[in-house]
Every structure is written in C-alpha cells, then in structure tokens.
Amino acid sequence: MATLYVDYQQLVMQAYEQKKGNNMLPHGLMHLTPANLKDECVKKCTMDVNRRDEKIIRDFCGDLNESKSCQVILQRCETDKFRPLVNYLKGKSENTDAKNIELLAWLLDFPDRPWVMGKVISGMDQPAETPIIPEIPTIPEIPDSQNSPESSSIPVRMNTFKEGENTGKPTAIAPAGKITRKSTKSLVAAIMLSLVAGTGGMWWWMQPPATGDCMYWHEDRYEPVACNQRIPNAVIVPRDTLRLKYFRKITRPDTITYRAIGKVWYSKIKGEIEFFTLPGEHPVVFGYQLRPLTIYMIKTRILQKN
Known part of the structure; x- marks a missing residue:
C-alpha cells in the first residue's frame, strides 16, 4: 500500500x-x-x-x-x-x-526522501506492536510397538533386589517386549494429552475474550457482540480483529511522551481532545478521521497541563 x-x-x-x-x-x-x-x-x-x-x-x-x-x-x-x-x-x-x-x-539523511505519490515505504503496512505468536512444535510420530518385532525393542534394566542389598550377582532383566509396549502407550497418551492441552491453550490465547461477529464501542475499547444483539446507546459495527485487540482510548494522557510520535493519534471535537492507539475513524463520531500526534500537540495539550 x-x-x-x-x-x-x-x-x-x-x-x-x-x-x-x-x-x-x-x-x-x-x-x-x-x-x-x-x-x-x-x-x-x-x-x-x-x-x-x-x-x-x-x-x-x-x-x-x-x-x-x-x-x-x-x-x-x-x-x-x-x-x-x-x-x-x-x-x-x-x-x-x-x-x-x-x-x-x-x-537527517532520511533514507526514503523525498515523498512521492504512490511510493511505498517499507514497514508502513505492518501494524504496530503486533505480538509474535510462537509456533507449536511438531511432535514426531512414534510407531506402534504392536506392529514392531519384540526383538527390536530396547531392553529396560530393572532392579530385582531390595535397597541396601548387594548380592554381587548380575541384575536380572525383565522381558523387554511387555515393558516397551506399556511404556510406549503411556508415552503416546501423555504426548497426545499435552498436545491437545497446548493447542487448546494456544487457540484460547489467540481468540478475543468473547464471541460475536460484530463489535461495539464501550468506554475505552471495542467489545465483541453478536450482530443481532441490541445494546442501548451503542452502534453495532462489523468485527475488525485488529481494532478489537489493539484499538484503545488513552485514559491517561499525562503518560504520553515524545516517543509516542507515530504511535498515537488524536481527535479534537467541540474542544475536547481524545487520544487513541491506532489511526482510522473515530469510534463514536463516524466520518471523523483521527489525526497523528504532533510535537505541537504534546507541548501545548499534554506537557503544559502537567
């Protein structure tokens, strides 16, 4: 873009x-x-x-x-x-x-100068501070021991003497096949349980806190809602996953510093100034486009009040 x-x-x-x-x-x-x-x-x-x-x-x-x-x-x-x-x-x-x-x-030796209409500057299409979701590691498939010859199983050494007893004789080895089948089944069951739990947890973490194909503005953020649900004094709009997760009204403007340049946007409607974490349309006054935060705005509207 x-x-x-x-x-x-x-x-x-x-x-x-x-x-x-x-x-x-x-x-x-x-x-x-x-x-x-x-x-x-x-x-x-x-x-x-x-x-x-x-x-x-x-x-x-x-x-x-x-x-x-x-x-x-x-x-x-x-x-x-x-x-x-x-x-x-x-x-x-x-x-x-x-x-x-x-x-x-x-x-400043800004590398992408000058601005040209239609020019794409790298990094502009990426949403700010999007969290990186780790990949779930692939679990290698473990072959069923019932389809493998018992002779190929690795023998497991088992102690047959009591603690503190030293007979001086070689330790007996239990039959390998039975132990291997039992251990393998337990291992497969544990891996499957962990994989299901991990996948389910990752899915839950990636999902918004509630369900619904639409959303509405509630105080300082969007909340998910069913499209056919009615909420007093609220406008139901189609769900936007990015804005649902990351679009917030900044309720503590005194925390804004010069580092917020390029990361914060504001509106000035009827003399009231509000600050937000993403660009785009105002969540309540439809058709009003948020403006990027400027040094002038920080000095006159934030620092002077502090």
Missing part, C-alpha cells in the same frame, strides 16, 4: 526525535535558530549532493536556476525562510509546509 504524505511526515519526525534523544543531531538542529539552520544547510551542501536533494534545496529556497550551485543558492537564501521549520520543531506551530519537511529529511 502506498505511503500517504501524513505518514511520511510522521516517519521523518520520528527520525528527528530519535536522533534528538540520542544526542545525534547536527549543530544546526541541536541549537535551533534560523541562522544556525541555514549554516547547517550550507555546511552539508559542501558534500556530495545528488539530484533529488538538489531539487529539495531549490524548492525550499525558491531558486530553480540550475546554473547556480546548491551552496550558492543556500548562501543567498533569506534566513527568514528557515523560521517556519524552526517554529515547527520547537512546537510553536501545529503544521508546516512540505518543503520544510523535505529539508529536514535531507538534513
């Missing part, structure tokens, strides 16, 4: 936050001012710049004259043009132009 621009923007911001948290940002991004950001671009332009990055720089500065080098274009670029990106990274604005995001992607 093609990556939407809004998802691309979130990936770039994730890369920025990750490098910021690891103290790996270049000087111009670590100490954000329009002048520092411009100097960082000029410095980076002294290295090899490919055609796609040239376009990013020319689009940002608004100078498409290919007779000028990128370094000259950046040096002559007005310093104030870097201010919107600085304000966005500082959380002073909720959004910014695509040309600013592309310039940031270039400064």
Whole structure:
C-alpha cells in the first residue's frame, strides 16, 4: 500500500526525535535558530549532493536556476525562510509546509526522501506492536510397538533386589517386549494429552475474550457482540480483529511522551481532545478521521497541563 504524505511526515519526525534523544543531531538542529539552520544547510551542501536533494534545496529556497550551485543558492537564501521549520520543531506551530519537511529529511539523511505519490515505504503496512505468536512444535510420530518385532525393542534394566542389598550377582532383566509396549502407550497418551492441552491453550490465547461477529464501542475499547444483539446507546459495527485487540482510548494522557510520535493519534471535537492507539475513524463520531500526534500537540495539550 502506498505511503500517504501524513505518514511520511510522521516517519521523518520520528527520525528527528530519535536522533534528538540520542544526542545525534547536527549543530544546526541541536541549537535551533534560523541562522544556525541555514549554516547547517550550507555546511552539508559542501558534500556530495545528488539530484533529488538538489531539487529539495531549490524548492525550499525558491531558486530553480540550475546554473547556480546548491551552496550558492543556500548562501543567498533569506534566513527568514528557515523560521517556519524552526517554529515547527520547537512546537510553536501545529503544521508546516512540505518543503520544510523535505529539508529536514535531507538534513537527517532520511533514507526514503523525498515523498512521492504512490511510493511505498517499507514497514508502513505492518501494524504496530503486533505480538509474535510462537509456533507449536511438531511432535514426531512414534510407531506402534504392536506392529514392531519384540526383538527390536530396547531392553529396560530393572532392579530385582531390595535397597541396601548387594548380592554381587548380575541384575536380572525383565522381558523387554511387555515393558516397551506399556511404556510406549503411556508415552503416546501423555504426548497426545499435552498436545491437545497446548493447542487448546494456544487457540484460547489467540481468540478475543468473547464471541460475536460484530463489535461495539464501550468506554475505552471495542467489545465483541453478536450482530443481532441490541445494546442501548451503542452502534453495532462489523468485527475488525485488529481494532478489537489493539484499538484503545488513552485514559491517561499525562503518560504520553515524545516517543509516542507515530504511535498515537488524536481527535479534537467541540474542544475536547481524545487520544487513541491506532489511526482510522473515530469510534463514536463516524466520518471523523483521527489525526497523528504532533510535537505541537504534546507541548501545548499534554506537557503544559502537567
């Protein structure tokens, strides 16, 4: 599935936050001012710049004259043009132009730059934090001892003397065939019982906590329900296994940090803000699409309240 621009923007911001948290940002991004950001671009332009990055720089500065080098274009670029990106990274604005995001992607060496309509960025089709379900090991089939000659059975050594008694004689060996048949049957029964119990437990673990081909929103999550069942003040919708298991309303917004960028979405309806763990449609206000969490939202709606 093609990556939407809004998802691309979130990936770039994730890369920025990750490098910021690891103290790996270049000087111009670590100490954000329009002048520092411009100097960082000029410095980076002294290295090899490919055609796609040239376009990013020319689009940002608004100078498409290919007779000028990128370094000259950046040096002559007005310093104030870097201010919107600085304000966005500082959380002073909720959004910014695509040309600013592309310039940031270039400064970060974001590998999938620039965004192109229809382009697929690897990892976008995988649901976040989906648990890995272990495979059940295959139990090798044990042949029935009744169909095997008794001579092929492995003799089992049995003690025929009492504890503490030392006769000095060789220990007698019981008939191997009978013991092998009995032991094999017990072993097969134990394995079958364990396999049935393990498979049943794994099946139960993988299933939602209740049955029903539909679901409805209840406070902070979806609950499974039969499609013909009626629940007061609830809308019954077709069952979506992913949303049933992982879609939650975050009831403690004060626990949200910058690491939630790209992993949390929000709604702002009639002045009320809610946070959720998956993108898509609002569970109650149908037709309203959740928005990806931004640095601006964290600074103005979460950190300021704390």
